[in-house]
Amino acid sequence: MLDAFVGVIERNAKLGACIVHCIFGIRIHHAIMDAFEAHQTMSSQALGSVRVREGLRDIL
Structure with a gap:
């Protein structure tokens, strides 16, 4: 039993x-998944910024 x-x-x-x-x-x-969505949002915001695009253009 035990x-x-x-x-x-x-x-x-x-x-x-x-x-x-x-x-x-x-x-x-x-x-x-939350981190991935946050990364996508921040990336989209950054690439939508004229200042960021100009900075990337200057670097490249």
């Missing part, structure tokens, strides 16, 4: 670790 109880606890611990891992992965994915 072995069965220990087995249930071990399986639940593994399931809990898997759930935490999945949630962490989802949060990392969302953070990466």
Whole structure:
């Protein structure tokens, strides 16, 4: 009986670790996507700026 109880606890611990891992992965994915969207927005704003385009033209 005790072995069965220990087995249930071990399986639940593994399931809990898997759930935490999945949630962490989802949060990392969302953070990466948010950063990518922010980068796209800033890049678009920068390239839309006459001052930035002129500075790039001067550099190149």
